[in-house]
Structure formats: C-alpha cells, structure tokens
Amino acid sequence: xxxxxxxxxxxxxxxxxxxxxxxxxxxxxxxxxxxxxxxxxxxxxxxxxxxxxxxxxxxxxxxxxxxxxxxxxxxxxxxxxxxxxxxxxxxxxxxxxxxxxxxxxxxxxxxxxxxxxxxxxxxxxxxxxxxxxxxxxxxxxxxxxxxxxxxxxxxxxxxxxxxxxxxxxxxxxxxxxxxxxxxxxxxxxxxxxxxxxxxxxxxxxxxxxxxxxxxxxxxxxxxxxxxxxxxxxxxxxxxxxxxxxxxxxxxxxxxxxxxxxxxxxxxxxxxxxxxxxxx
Ligand code: C2E
Ligand code: CA
Ligand code: CA
Ligand code: CA
Numbered sequence: 275x276x277x278x279x280x281x282x283x284x285x286x287x288x289x290x291x292x293x294x295x296x297x298x299x300x301x302x303x304x305x306x307x308x309x310x311x312x313x314x315x316x317x318x319x320x321x322x323x324x325x326x327x328x329x330x331x332x333x334x335x336x337x338x339x340x341x342x343x344x345x346x347x348x349x350x351x352x353x354x355x356x357x358x359x360x361x362x363x364x365x366x367x368x369x370x371x372x373x374x375x376x377x378x379x380x381x382x383x384x385x386x387x388x389x390x391x392x393x394x395x396x397x398x399x400x401x402x403x404x405x406x407x408x409x410x411x412x413x414x415x416x417x418x419x420x421x422x423x424x425x426x427x428x429x430x431x432x433x434x435x436x437x438x439x440x441x442x443x444x445x446x447x448x449x450x451x452x453x454x455x456x457x458x459x460x461x462x463x464x465x466x467x468x469x470x471x472x473x474x475x476x477x478x479x480x481x482x483x484x485x486x487x488x489x490x491x492x493x494x495x496x497x498x499x500x501x502x503x504x505x506x507x508x509x510x511x512x513x514x515x516x517x518x519x520x521x522x523x524x525x526x527x528x529x530x531x532x533x534x535x536x537x538x539x540x541x542x543x544x545x546x547x548x549x550x551x552x553x
Contacts, residue, residue, distance in 0.1 A: 453474045
C-alpha cells in the first residue's frame with residue numbers, strides 16, 4: 275500500500291510539473307499574442323424569445339495561436355487572469371467590439387448593442403470607467419450600445435464596492451448584465467441594490483429543461499425573481515426548440531444559443547446574422 279501511495283504521488287507531481295511548464299509557456303505566448311495580432315473576437319446573436327428578432331450580440335474572445343491553432347477561452351482566460359494580462363486584453367476586447375459595431379453601422383448594417391465579458395481584475399480596475407468612456411468616444415457609439423457582463427461570482431464579491439462601481443458605470447448609460455446567473459448565491463436584497471439591467475440564466479440550467487424538474491424549477495424562479503425586480507432575463511445555451519418553448523412560456527424575454535446562432539467570426543456574423551436582420 276505504501277508503494278502504491280508513493281507511485282501515486284510521483285505521478286501527480288510529474289503531471290503537475292508538466293502542467294506548470296505548459297501554463298508558463300502559454301503565458302509567455304499570450305504576452306505576445308496582443309502585439310502579434312493573434313486575438314480575435316467572435317460574435318453570437320441574442321434574440322427576442324417571442325418574435326425571434328435580433329436584439330444584441332455577445333463578443334467572445336478567441337486566440338489564434340500560430341502552432342496550437344484556436345485556443346479556447348476556457349483554457350487561456352484563467353492564465354490571463356492569474357498573470358495580469360487580462361487587463362490589456364480586456365481593454366482590447368472592449369475597444370475592438372465597439373470598433374466593429376461602428377464599422378457595421380458605417381457599412382449600413384443594423385446596429386445592435388454588443389456585450390463584452392468583464393473579468394474580476396478589470397472590474398476592480400479604478401480606471402475602468404475612464405476606459406469605457408474612451409472606448410465609447412473612439413467608436414462614436416452611444417453608451418446604450420455597450421453592455422458589460424459580470425459573472426454572478428464577481429458581482430458577489432465585496433458588495434459595497436460592487437454596488438458603487440455598477441452605479442458609476444450605469445450613470446454612463448451603458449447596460450449591465452449578470453452572467454452565469456443561478457450559479458452563485460445572490461440574495462434578493464443584494465440584487466435589489468445592484469442597478470443591473472438583466473440576468474443571464476446560466477446554460478447549466480437551460481440544459482436540463484424538459485429533462486430535469488430541478489432545473490425547470492430554478493429557471494422558473496429566476497424568471498419570476500427577475501420579473502419582480504424589473505430585470506430582463508436572457509437564457510444562455512439554448513439548443514433546442516423544446517427549451518425555447520419552455521422559456522417563452524415562462525416569460526423569459528431573450529435567448530442566446532446554438533439553436534439560433536453559433537458564435538462566429540465578424541464576416542460570417544455580418545452575412546448570416548446582421549444581413550438577415552436588416553429590414
Ligand atoms: P460565457 O460568457 O458564459 O459565454 C458563453 C459560452 O457558451 C461561450 O463559450 C459560447 O460559445 C458558449 N455557447 C453559446 N451558445 C451555446 C450553446 O447553445 N450550447 C453550448 N454548449 N455552448 C454555447 P466560449 O466562447 O468558449 O467562452 C467561454 C467563456 O470564456 C465565456 O463564458 C466567458 O466566461 C469567457 N470569455 C470569453 N470571452 C471573454 C472575454 O473577452 N473576456 C473575459 N474576461 N472572459 C471571456
Ligand atoms: Ca458572457
Ligand atoms: Ca454565461
Ligand atoms: Ca437535478
């Protein structure tokens with residue numbers, strides 16, 4: 275038994291050595307990715323649950339690594355966060371998303387608000403408000419064209435600071451959403467004090483619709499909660515007509531998911547989503 279334990283330890287420390295080396299290599303490459311123009315944004319449409327009309331887009335970060343190919347954000351965002359690189363990267367995301375929407379507007383395509391994801395480090399950055407103002411000014415778009423998404427776990431940290439930051443962003447006129455809603459433990463009284471516009475129901479609950487009564491109960495109560503607080507709801511990860519009809523019947527206002535549109539590069543988004551939405 276002793277030997278087995280030793281082997282197991284040896285195995286884990288070898289595995290973690292390799293992981294550390296890989297993470298360091300990725301961190302080094304990520305440091306250069308911005309300058310080498312390897313970061314991209316893909317866009318995913320957001321739609322009215324009843325009419326099917328396009329109501330917005332979420333910008334999702336992609337890293338086109340010269341050797342590794344397309345690296346998933348699930349893989350490199352944590353590295354960007356732990357290394358501090360998320361701040362310049364997040365700033366690039368916000369500027370690029372607004373620049374892109376302005377370019378679509380200039381090309382005569384429909385203009386819809388664009389949502390960008392904020393990391394904890396960005397949200398804590400005392401310069402965030404100034405960055406938002408500068409990015410809006412550079413794009414010439416009105417503040418209502420930008421939505422900032424913060425995850426429920428970020429929103430739950432340090433409530434007084436969060437409430438003050440959200441208020442100061444809200445006063446600029448940007449929209450605010452709580453991402454991955456339902457995975458944390460937001461209290462009613464806290465949500466009431468947070469001036470956000472909508473809750474994004476986490477896709478882990480949407481997946482269970484029509485199969486898991488627990489997930490259906492959670493989704494139903496989030497929609498009810500949002501309604502009573504005057505917030506909009508958007509369901510993420512909607513893949514089937516059955517999920518959509520449940521959500522529509524329960525009064526969820528917006529949906530995002532493979533059923534309607536996958537995240538896609540800007541050219542494809544313009545062709546397949548924006549052009550299709552033009553009157
Ligand atoms: P998220 O913000 O919750 O984004 C939704 C994720 O669900 C995206 O994964 C999207 O591609 C995926 N998705 C959309 N519709 C469906 C569907 O119908 N079914 C399924 N199974 N998945 C769907 P993605 O693009 O891999 O991004 C993963 C996460 O990385 C995001 O989760 C977000 O937390 C983070 N992320 C992405 N871009 C950024 C960014 O610019 N900044 C920061 N801080 N985080 C980002
Ligand atoms: Ca998001
Ligand atoms: Ca989410
Ligand atoms: Ca269950």
